[in-house]
Amino acid sequence: MESMEAADNLILIFQILYVVTALGTMVVVISENRNPLKTISWVLILLLLPLVGLVIYYFFGEDSRKQRLISHKMYKKLNRRSIGRKELLETLNPPAEHRGLVNLLNRLKGAPLYGGSNVTFYSDGIAKFYALFEELEKAKKHIHIQYYIFLEDEIGRKTRDILVRKAAEGVEVRLIYDDVGSWKAKRRFFKEMQGQGIEVQPFLKVAFKFLTSRVNYRNHRKIVVIDGKVGFVGGMNIADRYIYGVSFGTWRDSHIKIEGKAVAGLQTSFLIDWYSSRKEFLASDAYYPALENKGDNLIQLVTSGPVGPFKDIHLGILQAISTAKECVYIQTPYFVPTDALLLAIQMASMRGVDVRLMLPRHSDTTFVHIASMSYLKDVLDAKVSVFFYEAGFLHSKLMVIDSSLTITGSANMDVRSFEHNFEIDAFIYNEGTCNAAKEIFFRDMEKSSLLSAEEWEKRSRFEKFKESVMRLFSPLL
Template identity: 70%
Template sequence: MTDLLLNINIKSVLEVFSANNFILVFQLLYILTALGVVIVVISENRNPLKTIAWVLVLLLLPLVGLIFYYFFGEDHRKQRLISRKMHKRLNRKTLERTELKESLNPPVEYKGLINLLNKVNNCPLYGGNKITFYSDGESKFEALFEEIKKATKHIHLQYYIFMDDKIGHKVKDLLIEKAREGVEVRVLYDAMGAWKSKKKFYKEMEAGGVQVTPFLKVAFPILTSRVNYRNHRKVVVIDGEVGFMGGMNIADRYIEGNGSGIWRDSHFKLEGRAVHGLQTSFVIDWYASRNEFLTSNKYYPQLESKGNNLMQIATSGPTGEFKEIHQGIFQAITNAKEYIYIQTPYLIPTDALMLALQTAALSGVDVRIMIPQNSDTTFVQIASMSFIKDFLESKVKIHLFTAGFLHSKLMVIDDNLTITGSANMDVRSFEHNFEIDAFIYNRETALAAKNIFLDDMQCSDLIALETWNKRPRHKRFAESFLRLFTPLL
């Protein structure tokens, strides 16, 4: 009996010792792995604030932090993207097909900005363009359908989100109809942005003769819906003569709104020589996704002047040597003399842009930023609110749009410059996403954009610093806490 009890006790001790050893080994392995990842993050020479944010995540969230970093922080996906060398070569080849023989007289006050964008992004200045703005989904889609129906040669359509809802099926059916008529139809969608759409939806398009390709396909989109790197561009080119770009995706919400009201967005139709700039962007993205370079000159027809807008089509993304759109916006802000009006759904500015806006406001420029009161992304919304006090103390005026969700990406400066496209005023758009913005140098277009902003001011509340400082302490703490992670949002 004594021997039996002794054996049981020894067995129990060994089990406990074995379990303790397993826990110890696991803890040791985790610590070594976490330290290894921390070393990798530090050695990548990222933005110091981003590095600190990732180190905090890895150290404060055991195991979860490692998983989070794998899906959202690692740069291994960058290896799948088109190289900088190839991007430059393709950009140069597409520009060779663009007619740029006309002599233009760019505005003197924006000569520096024009030179900057041309140097860092190889985006020429196009003349002879007509701009038609759309501030609601119904008018935008009506115009898009009208132009698609008139297509005789090709339709190139690229969206970050392409939902298989009512409006999505209308677009799909129309594209299939044009493909059966003999029109070349190509559709490029972001694999993560459109992950909710069923595969059957795209297969139906392919069966109907539409060439469909996802950008940067992922195996588990539900786990990687916010992973680097996303193609956030919204571009349509029809017959190389008419284009559309802006902030609207393909989804019912742009017509029907959401639970908090209307879905306010900005988009525009482009007619004129700058359509070649949109075509270049699409051709390069198509090559990166399908390894097929559209070499024919038929995609770059000679275009007559359609209007008096001078403009540049700027693209940016993680493959670029510079942060092209970010640098262009910074230059535009520092060059402002009278006013800067900005609409953005997400306000997580870089340190450079924040300083530029504060400096402009303190020097007497009327700086106004409009953001939604209710956002579609809770964490980003809370983090965005942490910047408001800093802006208000620097004389920057903040307007909260209350009629629904403001998704517009629009900037107008001094009645002469309009910047609009897909880029939000946040770190993700400037550093991780593939974006496209138009820099338009024209007084008439700037006044039209300014009127859009002024109209939206009627549905917005101007924030007073005194009122903002009286918010509950727990809200201010939550905003400050999430601000620590803004480099990762």
């Protein structure tokens, strides 16, 4: 009898502790003054999922925007090396319609506008890796390589072999990989590279004793800088899927090679991440060589992450869409927009801008895809043309604005990219590059189906309800 009473008392104590902890967590969530929708989502999880909700919040709910991975002083010191390479805005003369955007990005992030750069697009993995391997083989002084996913597969091993060989030749090789994104690769894979002369650094390494929001805030950037003269940035990681596709078709993605002065922006992004992870300050002239003009593209390399007061890429995209006069073409694998972004897209379409949104018919992430579908009625009602890519998985992050602005990089059109991940996008001001990006979009349209409002309305009630439920949690996805 006494043992039963003792058990009942323990259960009661546990229940009281849980209620106090849950209520305390709710107070913390509310007092952080987050987006009201996100706050409501977390409160619902804590209420509807006892115990599990607390575990989920512990790993994914902490707001780290007030934390710092790098001091403002050190950030400015590193960024100054890149800014020192910039030219006067009046000399570069960006398109008048985008001058406000250029100023915004410069003031937000200190993102310089670089001239004298050439841009080459890659819309498939074969072309991208052929170009990447070719440039890596040419390296004479240093290779800086950073990927969210670096797998130990055919492409991963080939990349490793080139890096090991270049290190043996005396080239400085530094590698940053995201510790969560690259979890399928064994630690031994990276340790062996380190043992062969490559400096390897995981970003926000996760160990059980440190498991907190580090799982939630990941470095999603894909950057390669070779001798400070050639750089790559975009949506493709190091994995076989970009060559061989997935079970339901090809893996369609976008990547660019930059030659010329804008490579300094990629170099700065890498070295800031290297310092924040390794605490090693690298900013000598060896990493910022004098560069001659390689083309007529004007480029801003814009980074964003969960540690600053502003969502820089998000604000840049909002400005670009809000001032569009002719067209807005968007490719994204996931469409979970903020309220402000959704409204900007709707308003652009309703004022007569040709707005086209292209998404994959099938996705690699079920929950995010379901949530994405819940927003399609909103854009269809605003007369946005919605296309489903049918030839495989569309992972491309590409935006074309009017006749002279192209935006591409690592950021998806979703809350996770805008608020939680460390991302980088290239804002490119050039008519020729814009036309090349449009051609890529138009080619993909030939492999896509146009969605009608009538067709979308015919979905079953269950499908609509499922999408509505996932949309409720979309600020957390």
